[in-house]
Amino acid sequence: GAVVSQHPSWVICKSGTSVKIECRSLDFQATTMFWYRQFPKQSLMLMATSNEGSKATYEQGVEKDKFLINHASLTLSTLTVTSAHPEDSSFYICSARAEDYSYNEQFFGPGTRLTVL
């Protein structure tokens, strides 16, 4: 199957720091990538849909100025958490849709665990 990587796998930072998370599709091109957030004991919540070469579409309640998304190529999308605060501590997961695979299947990265002190 298609492989998606994320980097870093975990990060601990001080409050006020900006953190950048990379999501890469390793063996396929992804015109669409998705960013999710998962708090403990809760399900994945879609934050935004990232389209290569255009602005991301954010879900209601997600601050676009705080969570900056860049999808500059068909294999890379980045999420930057600007001025992170403890309430931003969460498990951030990206996924990518491979158009050559089944119509709706998304392949998930291994996630990035962010802890803001």
Place this chain on the structure above:
Amino acid sequence: RKEVEQDPGPFNVPEGATVAFNCTYSNSASQSFFWYRQDCRKEPKLLMSVYSSGNEDGRFTAQLNRASQYISLLIRDSKLSDSATYLCVVSGTGSARQLTFGSGTQLTVLP
């Protein structure tokens, strides 16, 4: 009302048991349906797609009832390795075909 609702469990069953999970979704225009499994502190992995005619993959059987907006997953002959959280997932109607996840049902298979 949540878009995708699941019984959170936990379900604790002995090895070899048969266990069933249920899920309901609110958007009647939803197009595609899936079961994912998520192990602790890991990303979700696709277990199987769910088709209107019902489908089976080894010990796993999935059913979809569009009229009732209900999805089920049956696991037969449970193994210890089946212990995980099972997520009911529905694909939206938007052009991006976003996925909406249920909150998951936790399963623990006991020796």
